Amino acid sequence: MCTKEEKKLAHTVTTPSFHQSTVDGGMDKKQLHVHLDVTGGIAGDMFAAAMLDANPRLRKPLLEILNSLGLEENPDVELAQYTDGMFCGQQFKVTLPTNDLHHHDHDHDHDHDHDHDHDHDHDHDHDHSHASWSNIRNWLNKLELDAEAKRQAHGIFSLLAEAEATIHGKSIDDVCFHEVGAWDSIVDIIAAGWLIARLGDASWSVSTLPWGGGLARTDHGLIPVPAPATMELLKGFVFRDDGVTGERITPTGAAILAWLKPDFRALSGGLIAYGHGFGSRKLEGMSNILRVSVVDRQTKQTTDTIVVMECDIDDQSPESLAVGLEQLRLDDHVLDLLQTPGYGKKNRMTNQIRLLVKTGHQERIAKQIFAQTTTIGIRWYQAERFTLRRGELCSHPHDVRIKWVERPEIGKTLKVEMDDLAKHGHHHHHREEIRRECEKTLKGELNNE
Numbered sequence: 001m002c003t004k005e006e007k008k009l010a011h012t013v014t015t016p017s018f019h020q021s022t023v024d025g026g027m028d029k030k031q032l033h034v035h036l037d038v039t040g041g042i043a044g045d046m047f048a049a050a051m052l053d054a055n056p057r058l059r060k061p062l063l064e065i066l067n068s069l070g071l072e073e074n075p076d077v078e079l080a081q082y083t084d085g086m087f088c089g090q091q092f093k094v095t096l097p098t099n100d101l102h103h104h105d106h107d108h109d110h111d112h113d114h115d116h117d118h119d120h121d122h123d124h125d126h127d128h129s130h131a132s133w134s135n136i137r138n139w140l141n142k143l144e145l146d147a148e149a150k151r152q153a154h155g156i157f158s159l160l161a162e163a164e165a166t167i168h169g170k171s172i173d174d175v176c177f178h179e180v181g182a183w184d185s186i187v188d189i190i191a192a193g194w195l196i197a198r199l200g201d202a203s204w205s206v207s208t209l210p211w212g213g214g215l216a217r218t219d220h221g222l223i224p225v226p227a228p229a230t231m232e233l234l235k236g237f238v239f240r241d242d243g244v245t246g247e248r249i250t251p252t253g254a255a256i257l258a259w260l261k262p263d264f265r266a267l268s269g270g271l272i273a274y275g276h277g278f279g280s281r282k283l284e285g286m287s288n289i290l291r292v293s294v295v296d297r298q299t300k301q302t303t304d305t306i307v308v309m310e311c312d313i314d315d316q317s318p319e320s321l322a323v324g325l326e327q328l329r330l331d332d333h334v335l336d337l338l339q340t341p342g343y344g345k346k347n348r349m350t351n352q353i354r355l356l357v358k359t360g361h362q363e364r365i366a367k368q369i370f371a372q373t374t375t376i377g378i379r380w381y382q383a384e385r386f387t388l389r390r391g392e393l394c395s396h397p398h399d400v401r402i403k404w405v406e407r408p409e410i411g412k413t414l415k416v417e418m419d420d421l422a423k424h425g426h427h428h429h430h431r432e433e434i435r436r437e438c439e440k441t442l443k444g445e446l447n448n449e
Helices: 018-022 044-054 056-066 133-142 147-168 179-198 228-233 251-260 318-329 362-372 418-424 428-447
Strands: 032-038 076-083 088-095 130-132 176-178 203-206 215-218 221-224 270-278 289-296 303-313 334-343 349-358 379-386 390-395 400-407 411-416
Touching: 044 056, 044 088, 044 179, 044 251, 044 270, 044 289, 056 076, 056 179, 088 179, 130 133, 133 147, 133 179, 147 179, 147 228, 147 251, 179 251, 203 251, 228 251, 303 362, 318 334, 318 349, 318 362, 349 362, 390 428, 400 418, 400 428, 411 418, 411 428, 418 428
Parallel strands: 032 203, 088 270
Antiparallel strands: 032 289, 076 088, 130 176, 215 221, 270 289, 303 349, 303 379, 334 349, 390 400, 400 411
């Protein structure tokens, strides 16, 4: 049963990770995966609310941090339990205390970080001064947040600023946000970054996204929905039309999705937590929720599904093909690319190209293959693969990345990133010395976890 609206949560001393607070005991052995069901839509406040509904023990530390940041507008941040008669969940609310009309409880039919100034649906008058992205970036860097939370928040806001810069044809440092809107967005993004950081090396997936559609009124007139910044951020994502119009995905929500780089695979594993985050807009015939599901992928299965794409090329010069394949490797959804020489028809030398691609991205990658090579046909199929638990650490003082893999009945093995060694080592023997030092430092620590 749902209870009354929760009051602001009190101070807490400890800051548990999602691993520590989701299930009692043994969490260091779990490989978490988070799936986002974008049912009603997604906005920054809906993401924070859903994550906190899935993990109640993270509420106190996050709200205590957000309410002590010393923001210029001094917003009050709270979490309220909510039901629409079908589901129970949480609403994440940011209130600007200047006066009662400054209540920004995130009607997610629009978002306040639009550079094109959406009407706020609040009849208040204030000076629409602007905060540049460069100023916001400097302010974010000075926040008293842990380094990983700050990195996540900075990454989300950077994507949002880059999208605004692209659609308005200006430099990213010239992008400006309304200050009232910016404070709402800043709180949402800091909350999202902090929560993502608590999940460590968890993987992410997402459902298809609701298109919404229609028009939104702004200070510059009517614009189509999804908003331009949202469209820019969600290139490559898969949409659906469920017949419910309006702004279903805000630019902040889109920036969070773009930063997470989720795949579209089916959810598999043991369910350990779920939560609902509500927007305040009412949708006809459905709940306006974002649902978060957290699973342990090692509980029942150690497999996932990928797409294999193949083609044979015998009429493209080696130097041209090398450039094209390198461009394909740069795509975040291409997991691996293999080039194998062989003989084809008429005993011609042929290059067999095979790509491993995240599920759901094969159409877009196919277009890139056709654009970067001379092939006229591509074979593709889905394949299941066994995977091992893995992660990445950084060894100090050399700042060398080290990848680790947990092997059954063996434990964790290490591999130092050669690109990092190349930056630090003067010659082969020096690089080997750094490698041994890094491995010795971290190996015992990893296997004793």
